[in-house]
Amino acid sequence: MSGAVAGRAWLVVLGGVAAAVHVGKLPPAIPVLRDVLGITLVEAGFLLSLVQFAGMTLGLLAGLAADSLGLKRTMVAGLWIVGGASVLGGWATGAGTLLALRAVEGFGFLLASMPAPGLIRRLVPPQHMSAMLGVWGAYMPFATALALLCGPAWMAWTGWPGWWWLLGGLSALMAAWLARALPADPVQPPAASRDWAARIGQTLVAPGPWLVAAAFGVYSAQWLSVIGFLPSIYLAAGIAPGLAAAATALAAAVNMVGNLASGRLLQQGFTARQLMSIGFVTMALASVVAFSALLGPPEAGALPRYLAVLAFSTVGGMIPGTLFSLAVRLAPSERTVSTTVGWMQQWSALGQFLGPPLVAWVAARSGGWQWSWLVTGGCALAGLVLAGRTSRLPQVRGH
Template sequence: MTAQQSPADGAGPQPMTHGVRAALFLVLVGICAALHIWKLPPALPQLQAQFQLSLVQSGFLLSVVQMGGMALGLPIGLVAERIGLRRCILIGLATLATASALGAWLDSAATVLFCRAIEGCGFLMVAMPVPSLIRRLIPAENLSRVMGLWGCYMPLGTVIILLSGSWVLSLGDWRLLWLLLAALTLACLLLTLSIVPPDPARGDQPHPAALTLVTTTLRSQNVWLVALTFGAYASQWIAVIGFLPTIYMAAGITGTTAGLLTAIVAGVNAIGNLAAGRLLHRGARAWHLLVLGLGTMILCAYAAFGAQLPATAQFLAVLMFSMVGGLVPATLFVLGLTLAPNPQTTSTTIGWMQQCSALGQFVGPPLVAWVVNRAGGDWQWTWVATSALAAAGIGLAIQIGRRTRTGVKP
């Protein structure tokens, strides 16, 4: 699998050490943004008690942060191309910090819900441009390995917030956590200004028409296959990880223990991401990794929730669900960059991937909650919903394999 575009994409050559340093810092920026997405699960019991939320309402509170991504992934991709990738990230960090602070200050169920939706927009403005910006900063031969590291930003952010969030919540309430994250995000914004090189001057270079970029992106079957696979993966992963603290609480495991167990499950996802980057660099077929990751998620979801195994075996199954499933996101990010129809559509391709991922993450938690409610509150039927999503992803991955093997054009 080879990249179709030059890593510079019109920018002047960056010094190797400075480019790598900036690319690694961008992974940290992504982790900071992910903290906002995953600050809710450890605080969910407090919010449920304070605002009297039902299980399904809690599912929507988990997923409402994805509303901005569902509606604005592709538009933000267009905006990033116009205003510059670095500038888009800075605006996103400012949006995250402001929405998090307002959510804590205004302190009502409606405002928390609204600010979570705004945080989703800010998160997208941070996460969407980073792959394209990393591609600009580093040589093409190192792309798959660095994108494997980038694929870890969500699980690493998850494990950090689940561990530290539980500790912060033991010192105060959810408002304290929201305010601390706002301050951290503001610090990341200031560091981005000094570490990440400015966007290259475009001069008199004409911009491709927005409609042309959109139609070129959305007419590509490869883009659709990659984006929908991302949605199928993300919906089940966020549903399982997001509800784990609640599941543990129902089993009598509370406080820091529940946070620690959930953090371990989320954190091992990074192992799969790193492995995918190395395997792709060594020539592994992308669609093989996708089928392996999604197929393992089906087996492990059944073992964890449906097979009525002992508690230790269930925990190990959830660990494997997350770890081997981690092969999927890093592989899809590399596919998104290499299968984009042309260099100008890289940002819109990643934007459409993020949009479909956000749709999956919005649908996943309420779908699982609905299945559990229909089963009388029994979490053992969780695997039915997640496995259906994984099976759809496998079908899409097989199509990706067929098209890449036969050299079908986008």
């Protein structure tokens, strides 16, 4: 793989990071927003997940549009939208305005992230595709860790509006860079923009897109629920904000290890079912250790609980890298790759939209986080079933 081609593929990953930091920017801001704007815990759960509303409702259509309008154009437009909404969000004075702009950010995030696997597939040779898609699978945990680590210090200096403005400017900068550095989208034949109904139908009648999409949904629901509320959980336990931010950032960052490993392991002969099963089983067991009353009250067994969270994120990270590779290989045709990824993104967004409010509701009803494992464990069990079903499908494209 030439240096120029590799550099462009990595630039696509950086563009995804610049969009994904808007998902990760909220967890360290939740305690601040609750103090400044009086946001409740359940409202915080919806703020955490509302960025996924557009993906939850428009993922398939966005994938279809990207196939028709061009992957590069779609990604650049998404970065401009998410950046602009973040800048405007810095002037919000109430939860309602912030919620509305989070929905706009979600639309931009969808447009910026959904075309990336197709762009990477276009930019790298087939023999490097699984490994590079494993790298792409790490964009979300890297962005989340970056936001969790930098957010508290930046907000202590500028307040939460300055945090929104900083990340909005970063997204706009990446939009301009991608527009200049990536090759132009290939010219589509006139018929390609008119066969949208056929592409939707071809995608939705095939079992592969449904299975990988549902598996991504149950993975995303539990991962964001755990990582998103860790700062609040640690602060409630009396842990200093700086230490809570660093611990949560590490928990998000180690997810990259699993993502990167998934591409290498797939190339070495491990099956997608093996990697997904290991990931879901580990997430289920680790969440029980991390949140249940097995180790006594929340302040007891702090180290084993935290190690369980690290295992939850690290080993679970093999799931998204595996699913991105599967989505490309199980798309029913060459022209439906982005549509399939869009459908997967739609289910991922649905999981991220429903997971955090559900966990917050369970915590509010039970007076603590000790029953959170019921939600994450249910998601993991569903993921195991889906992994078994996915393994029975023929893969129409090679690595």
